[in-house]
Amino acid sequence: MIVTPNNAIEQLHINADKLREFEENGLLKHITFSEDQSDHPDQFIHRICLINFLIKSGMDTDSLKSYLHLLDERTDNQDEQLRMLRELRCKLLEEIHDKQQMLDELDYMIRETKKDNQK
Numbered sequence: 001m002i003v004t005p006n007n008a009i010e011q012l013h014i015n016a017d018k019l020r021e022f023e024e025n026g027l028l029k030h031i032t033f034s035e036d037q038s039d040h041p042d043q044f045i046h047r048i049c050l051i052n053f054l055i056k057s058g059m060d061t062d063s064l065k066s067y068l069h070l071l072d073e074r075t076d077n078q079d080e081q082l083r084m085l086r087e088l089r090c091k092l093l094e095e096i097h098d099k100q101q102m103l104d105e106l107d108y109m110i111r112e113t114k115k116d117n118q119k
Contacts, residue, residue: 012048019048025061027051027068058095059088 022028028051047068054064067084070077 012045012052014048014052018052022048022051025065027061027064054088057088058091059084063088 019028028047051064051068054067059067063084067081070081070084
């Protein structure tokens with residue numbers, strides 16, 4: 001079985017334009033895998049999933065490049081990887097908090113509107 005980026009797109013239900021964007025930004029190399037590289041297709045698919053998830057989570061391209069570089073180095077850089085992931089987590093948590101405040105305000109407005117309509 002030959003796994004190509006196009007096959008990966010079909011398996012992951014990811015847009016081809018998104019994959020090209022990953023390549024153009026230097027996040028992913030255009031690779032074709034042959035049968036004797038059976039462990040690489042999984043790594044390729046895992047990398048696409050990882051990139052897609054981190055982008056959806058709000059990681060900017062430069063940070064993502066740095067994070068992927070740390071992963072590729074395979075050296076003792078776990079502390080830096082964890083720092084970057086925790087930073088992203090904090091950013092997401094702040095966004096959730098901001099959205100919750102908006103929801104609370106909308107709920108208040110709904111209650112007040114209902115009260116005004118009952119008068």
